[in-house]
Amino acid sequence: MDRCARLATHTEAPGRITRRYLTPPVAAVHEDLTRWMRDAGMRVRVDAAGNLVGRLGADHPEVPVLLTGSHIDTVPNGGRYDGVLGVLVGIAAAEALSRVDLPFALDVVAFSEEEGVRYAKPYLGSAAVAGRFDPGWLDRTDEQGVTLRDAVTRFGLDPAAIPAAAYDPQHVLGFIETHVEQGPVLEQAGRPVGVVNAIAGQSRLLLRFVGEAGHAGTSPMHPRRDALVSAAHLIAEVQEYGRSIAGLRATVGHVSAHPNVRNVIPGAVEVSLDVRHAMDDVRDAAVAALLDHATRIAGEDGVAVEVLENQPQPATEMDSGLSGLLSQAMADAGHRPFDLLSGAGHDAVAVAAAFPVAMLFVRHPGGRSHHPDERVELADVAVAVDVLTRAVRLLAGRVRGEDARLPPLPVDLPMPGTMSGAGAIPGAGVGATPA
Numbered sequence: 001m002d003r004c005a006r007l008a009t010h011t012e013a014p015g016r017i018t019r020r021y022l023t024p025p026v027a028a029v030h031e032d033l034t035r036w037m038r039d040a041g042m043r044v045r046v047d048a049a050g051n052l053v054g055r056l057g058a059d060h061p062e063v064p065v066l067l068t069g070s071h072i073d074t075v076p077n078g079g080r081y082d083g084v085l086g087v088l089v090g091i092a093a094a095e096a097l098s099r100v101d102l103p104f105a106l107d108v109v110a111f112s113e114e115e116g117v118r119y120a121k122p123y124l125g126s127a128a129v130a131g132r133f134d135p136g137w138l139d140r141t142d143e144q145g146v147t148l149r150d151a152v153t154r155f156g157l158d159p160a161a162i163p164a165a166a167y168d169p170q171h172v173l174g175f176i177e178t179h180v181e182q183g184p185v186l187e188q189a190g191r192p193v194g195v196v197n198a199i200a201g202q203s204r205l206l207l208r209f210v211g212e213a214g215h216a217g218t219s220p221m222h223p224r225r226d227a228l229v230s231a232a233h234l235i236a237e238v239q240e241y242g243r244s245i246a247g248l249r250a251t252v253g254h255v256s257a258h259p260n261v262r263n264v265i266p267g268a269v270e271v272s273l274d275v276r277h278a279m280d281d282v283r284d285a286a287v288a289a290l291l292d293h294a295t296r297i298a299g300e301d302g303v304a305v306e307v308l309e310n311q312p313q314p315a316t317e318m319d320s321g322l323s324g325l326l327s328q329a330m331a332d333a334g335h336r337p338f339d340l341l342s343g344a345g346h347d348a349v350a351v352a353a354a355f356p357v358a359m360l361f362v363r364h365p366g367g368r369s370h371h372p373d374e375r376v377e378l379a380d381v382a383v384a385v386d387v388l389t390r391a392v393r394l395l396a397g398r399v400r401g402e403d404a405r406l407p408p409l410p411v412d413l414p415m416p417g418t419m420s421g422a423g424a425i426p427g428a429g430v431g432a433t434p435a
C-alpha cells in the first residue's frame with residue numbers, strides 16, 4: 001500500500017495521478033520498481049517497448065516462465081491502484097517465493113502502456129510481449145505531434161528492437177494478472193477477491209462531423225452548419241441508446257472542436273465512441289446502430305460525418321486451467337471461490353492472443369475507478385498476495401506432476417447485466433465456482 005502511494009507521486013500533473021506512456025514519471029516508476037524487484041531477489045531489464053521486467057529464477061531463454069504483473073500507465077487524473085496494484089502484488093508474491101525452488105522462472109512485468117491515452121491505442125506494452133506489436137503503430141502521433149517512434153527513442157530505447165520484446169509462446173506457462181475490480185460486484189458479494197472468467201469486448205471509434213466555420217456575430221442563425229451541434233445531438237443519443245439495452249455501455253469521452261474559438265462557428269468536430277458489452281454480437285449491433293444515428297443526424301443537419309477509426313476488441317475468455325489454479329488457491333486460503341466478468345479491458349486481453357491468461361480481481365470499495373477516489377483495503381490486498389503466491393506454488397506442483405487435484409474449470413460467458421461495473425445485481429449470473 002505504501003508502494004502504491006509512492007508510485008502515485010510520479011505524475012505529469014502535480015496533485016493528480018497522470019502518467020502516460022513513456023513520459024518522464026514512467027522513468028521514476030521504473031527506478032522504484034527496479035529497487036523493489038532487486039530487493040525481492042529479481043534481475044531487472046527494460047524491453048524496447050518500455051516494459052520493465054523482473055525475473056525470479058533461471059535467466060535462460062529456454063527456461064519455462066510464468067508471467068504476472070499489470071500496467072504502470074494511468075488515465076489522466078486516475079487512481080493509485082489501477083494497474084500498479086497488479087505489479088506490486090506480483091513483486092510481493094515473488095518476494096514470498098524467493099526462497100522456494102520453482103520449476104520455472106517467474107517474471108513480474110510492469111507493462112508500459114495499457115490505457116491507450118497517449119497514442120489512442122491501448123495495450124502497446126502487452127501487445128509487444130505477446131508478439132503482436134504492429135510496426136505501423138510507430139507512426140502514430142500524440143497531441144504534441146510526437147510519434148510513437150520518437151517517444152521510444154527519447155526514452156532511450158530502440159524501436160527496431162520491439163519485436164524482441166516478444167516471449168516465445170513455447171516457453172510461456174501463462175500470465176496471471178491481479179487487478180482492482182473497478183466495479184461493485186465483489187463488494188456487493190462481500191468477497192475480498194474473485195477470479196475473472198472473461199473480459200467484455202469493447203469498440204473504440206473516432207468520428208468526425210464536418211460543417212462550415214464562420215463568424216459568430218455576422219452569420220445568421222439560418223442557415224448554419226455547426227458541427228458541434230451535430231456532435232451534441234449524437235452524444236445525447238449515445239447515452240439514450242446505451243440506457244436502452246441491458247448490459248450495454250456507450251460513452252463519448254472525448255470531443256475536439258475546430259477551430260475551438262469562442263467567436264467562430266465550429267466547422268469540424270471529432271468525437272470518440274467507447275462501446276462495450278459482454279456479448280460481441282450485441283456490441284457489434286450497437287456500434288452499427290450508433291453509426292446509423294450519426295449518419296441520420298448528419299443528414300438532418302446538412303453536415304458530413306466520417307468514421308476515422310474503428311478498433312473492435314472481442315471478448316476474451318480466461319484459461320480454465322490457470323483460472324482453476326486461482327480458484328483452488330482461494331479455497332486453500334479459506335475463501336470460497338467466486339468468479340465474475342470484467343467490464344474493463346486489461347493487459348490480459350492483449351496477452352491472451354499468445355498465451356493462456358487468468359485474472360484475480362481485488363475488491364474495490366466504492367466501485368469508482370479511473371478516478372482519484374479509487375480504493376482498496378489492506379486486508380484484501382494481503383489475500384490477493386496470498387492467493388497469487390499459492391497459485392504459483394500449485395502450478396509448480398502441477399508442472400512437477402505432483403498435484404492431480406486440479407480439474408480444469410469450465411468458463412462460461414455470463415449473461416449481460418452481470419458485468420463488473422454494470423451496477424450488477426449481486427449473485428445474478430455471477431457464479432460462485434464450486435471448490
Ligand code: HGY
Pocket residue numbers: 114115122343344345346
Ligand atoms: O478502458 C479500460 O477498460 C481499461 O481500464 N483500460
Ligand code: MN
Pocket residue numbers: 075082115370
Ligand atoms: Mn484503467
Ligand code: MN
Pocket residue numbers: 071082083114179345346
Ligand atoms: Mn487497468
